[in-house]
Amino acid sequence: MTTAATSRIERTLTRDLPRFEGQTVKLQGFLHARRDLGGVQFLVLRDVSGVAQCVGAGLDLPLPESSIEVVGRVKAHAKAPGGFEVQVESLRVLSPAVEPPPVEIPKMEWNVNPETLLDYRVVTVRGLRERAALKVQAELVAAFRDHLTQEGFTEISTPKIVSAGAEGGANLFPIDYFGQPAYLAQSPQLYKQIMVGVFERVFEVAPVYRAEEHATSRHLNEYLSLDVEMGFIESEEDVMDLETRVLAAIMARLRERTQSELALFGAELPEVSTHIPRITLLEARRLVTEKYGHAVGGKDLDPEAERLLSQHYAETEGTDFVFVTKYPRAARPFYTHADHRPDGSLNPDITRGFDLLFRGIEITSGGQRIHEYAMLQDSIAEYKLNPDSLAGYTEVFKYGMPPHGGFAIGAERLTAKLLGISNVRYARAFPRDRHRLTP
């Protein structure tokens, strides 16, 4: 068959083969795998929708990962993936690989040093698990946005080049901004709060930067932050209610659209009921100590305490999520709103900040923020911060900011935890860590 004739056929995706039984189709994709059995060639073509087994004779097969076009007839074949096979009439190499890939892309596990896999990420990212993880993340992000849009939130885009850090001065990457010192934003915290004054309810999906020196399996130096801020709330309870609905929407979409990706990881989606249990930090520390004999250090929960608290809720309530609420002031940033006592007075020692744990790990920090100018100035003084360096932050609070709060989810961490990926670096296409700037 000539090129002119084949190009007239529309491309068929491999997942649609069953609809074309007995017909001639044109497939385009990557040469996923190949085998030569004495003059008869088997090849597997991979496209975005899946794979198709093709069989032909006298074919001159290029290296794996070459881009190819196959024209052939679709035939039922019980042993082929998906139950159909394509009998090759013509094979065209659209773009040949000039080197074999460093690993066999079709394999589910590669026994290679993880750093080497990341060195070759430009091609190892084609791996089935890699692709599936990034696909799940794309759907997760889309569900986040769609749900918030439905609830009247407006998307914003805020600067990642900033003159100071919202959380203070630590862990910032310095930039040379035309000779002025500047930094990469650690979070859109200030800006999303400002935008509550414009749209009341806002969200942003954008990268954020943490210059943390230590390498862990749960931190990235650049990650995709799913940020939310809402105005005219009564308390942080409204924010937790919202996050519960957002998570339910995410799981519903993943259930609907990523079954095959989830299956590849043997991942089970959590149930998000209409209510996620809430426990104060103090109660949580006591529970972990009393039930599991774990003495919790510091002012927060340590990683082991997070794990045990999640275990408790999985065992007793069958849920993978728990909100840990009412963090002490010492464990939260200066802009966190104080809690109210039952008599309505403010309790300076306890905040309306919360974390959300999922399967033993914190995936969100959130809370109600201080909205009154005078209270914010007092807090800055109590934290012994420099009011001048925070003037850009406090300015907007002169202009009647409503009571507001919000939260942020790290997209890669949630993806990794959902799929059981042990290191968050593999839930990002091109991770940046302490030593890695490429690819």
Place this chain on the structure above:
Amino acid sequence: MTTAATSRIERTLTRDLPRFEGQTVKLQGFLHARRDLGGVQFLVLRDVSGVAQCVGAGLDLPLPESSIEVVGRVKAHAKAPGGFEVQVESLRVLSPAVEPPPVEIPKMEWNVNPETLLDYRVVTVRGLRERAALKVQAELVAAFRDHLTQEGFTEISTPKIVSAGAEGGANLFPIDYFGQPAYLAQSPQLYKQIMVGVFERVFEVAPVYRAEEHATSRHLNEYLSLDVEMGFIESEEDVMDLETRVLAAIMARLRERTQSELALFGAELPEVSTHIPRITLLEARRLVTEKYGHAVGGKDLDPEAERLLSQHYAETEGTDFVFVTKYPRAARPFYTHADHRPDGSLNPDITRGFDLLFRGIEITSGGQRIHEYAMLQDSIAEYKLNPDSLAGYTEVFKYGMPPHGGFAIGAERLTAKLLGISNVRYARAFPRDRHRLTP
């Protein structure tokens, strides 16, 4: 009425007042405007959905922009905005402004130095035009994403911290990355191409960075780039077809959802027919010279030529868009695919790169990219670039990249041009320019 009683009423948005005639509602928002007429107070409450006129007696009104809650009865009133007024039963100040805003937020024009307006952006961004522009942009971005998702594109998130610039070394912001030199990404060019090897069709919405020294009304140093890349194309014609469909989807959504915002600017949406005219760069230069007597300098179109070419198409075909195609090699980056001559051979002097003009200004660059490793190496040599510094870029082309191409739209520039905003800085919430790092 007590606070306990009012808090039991659900909040009503101002746009929904007509549905509550005769009933008591609770509004929450900002004190947009206020007037005291001898014991009777008129106030305008602004929320995300619009404004409501409220009238009461003996009210103690706070400064404008304070966050307030009004409980009162809805009454038809022909002269009130929207035809309804709220008779205030109680007014609660949720959060008082402690200073009057530097400009009157309700005014459509502020006679203030534009730099001063940007200095006070934390509150001037609440202005009606400011809010409308950012709302239009949010819908524009959502339409971009939704349409591409429908066409089977997958969203990606790629690094903004890179070790080298995709376009060469100029106009990069340096970062200190744990002591290693690094830069802010000028575009996701390389990474979106790599991801074509994974998902075939990808898009990204993320900030990009250009360290351009000169201040113009059409450039930002940080802007939101709407990036697309698609594999298995025949030529750049497929990419232009796609962009035409994307633009049609954007205009359809803006028409549906942003009528009041467009009206505020007196903006008329362009028609995007199923075909946008295409003219080669050489023909475009000739046309502008012959029809308008404008001698075009350089190798590209200069701004005046862009304006005149758009004028020609508006006059002759009634369209606000035109693709300028087949750029000479000297005017395009090294990765641009050469054009084919009618006999199928490659023409080294002409590329498959294109620009899209909209109402006299370029809003897109796009084209087909080189996908073969050897051709890319040749191009790097011809451009006298250092192959070692581009090794991270060329690596993926060893592994059978399919024929592919894409484009990018600057969200702020398109927003500004759609709304007739003369400086692109006002189409971004918190713009960064040569001297501006705050707010």
